Amino acid sequence: MEQRVEKEGKNRNATEKGLKKRRRKRKIRRRIVDTHKVHLCSDVPEGVSPCITKYWYQRYNLFSRYDEGIEMDEEGWFSVTPEDIAIRHAEKSGNGLVIDCFSGVGGNAIQFAHLLKVAMLCFSVPMLLQWCCHVIAIDINARKVGYSLNNARIYGVEDYIDFIIGDFFLLAPLLKADVLFLSPPWGGPSYIAAEKFSLQMLKPKDGYSLFQVAQKTTPNIIMFLPRNVDVNQVEELSWLSSPPLEVEIEENYVKGKLKGITAYFGDIAYG
Ligand code: MGP
Ligand code: SAH
Numbered sequence: 461m462e463q464r465v466e467k468e469g470k471n472r473n474a475t476e477k478g479l480k481k482r483r484r485k486r487k488i489r490r491r492i493v494d495t496h497k498v499h500l501c502s503d504v505p506e507g508v509s510p511c512i513t514k515y516w517y518q519r520y521n522l523f524s525r526y527d528e529g530i531e532m533d534e535e536g537w538f539s540v541t542p543e544d545i546a547i548r549h550a551e552k553s554g555n556g557l558v559i560d561c562f563s564g565v566g567g568n569a570i571q572f573a574h575l576l577k578v579a580m581l582c583f584s585v586p587m588l589l590q591w592c593c594h595v596i597a598i599d600i601n602a603r604k605v606g607y608s609l610n611n612a613r614i615y616g617v618e619d620y621i622d623f624i625i626g627d628f629f630l631l632a633p634l635l636k637a638d639v640l641f642l643s644p645p646w647g648g649p650s651y652i653a654a655e656k657f658s659l660q661m662l663k664p665k666d667g668y669s670l671f672q673v674a675q676k677t678t679p680n681i682i683m684f685l686p687r688n689v690d691v692n693q694v695e696e697l698s699w700l701s702s703p704p705l706e707v708e709i710e711e712n713y714v715k716g717k718l719k720g721i722t723a724y725f726g727d728i729a730y731g
Contacts, residue, residue: 556638563597566608573617679726
């Protein structure tokens with residue numbers, strides 16, 4: 461009797477050990493698959509430099525139609541607003557004339573224009589008159605404007621955007637718009653090294669000067685900023701206007717990962 465119990469005990473131990481082994485095996489296999497997915501570099505095409513490899517892996521989050529011929533340079537890769545976030549910016553912008561003042565390779569301008577196109581196709585003539593404006597996309601870099609035009613064609617919205625090669629700070633006094641969208645350079649991927657990203661670190665001018673220039677055109681301003689930005693400073697921007705502007709600050713995630721922070725000022729806050 462004692463022997464049987466001992467035997468059963470041994471068998472149970474053996475079975476448990478077997479199960480554990482199998483479980484461990486399965487776990488390890490799963491881990492390898494993950495590693496494989498993240499680190500396998502063999503399918504990265506030639507010409508994609510090591511510093512943009514991580515962005516290449518996110519290419520369909522940046523442009524869902526990436527495979528149709530999207531073009532970007534290095535700065536474009538690390539600066540373009542992920543498509544879902546750009547859609548959110550467009551939805552919040554209302555239905556007036558939007559100027560994308562630092563348009564890069566077109567991530568945002570395309571989504572502003574897409575929303576406009578959908579509105580034009582769906583609504584009646586009086587609504588059309590209200591929406592008869594284009595999106596304006598400004599970038600100082602002619603090559604970026606070329607990429608942006610190419611990318612807008614892929615999304616079928618090139619006729620809804622006026623592309624301007626120029627310096628936003630020089631053009632600003634001439635601009636009229638309902639909403640200004642600002643996603644200036646943050647100083648490259650090393651922006652994240654700062655414990656708190658201060659508005660003074662924005663390029664080519666600090667965030668306070670940028671905001672002051674922008675609000676001469678309209679109080680309705682959208683700023684796309686680093687996820688480590690000093691949020692108190694962002695709130696302070698609303699006090700540069702008298703009376704202070706409404707401000708709404710939101711965190712923008714893609715697939716559960718925080719990518720940036722958007723501040724909406726003026727009538728579009730909480731809209
Ligand atoms: P990231 O932090 O460099 O990438 O940029 P990621 O993949 O989140 O890094 P990880 O290693 O932490 O996983 C995140 C997002 O910020 C990019 O997809 C861009 O939309 C935006 N972004 C990054 N930079 C450096 C800039 C910039 O200079 N200007 C603007 N406008 N946006 C930027
Ligand atoms: N939102 C864009 C990315 C913007 S990156 C997208 O989704 O693609 C910032 C851009 O600002 C760069 O393309 C850079 O060429 C441009 N830029 C820098 N200084 C500028 C200036 N003074 N006026 C206009 N554009 C400028």
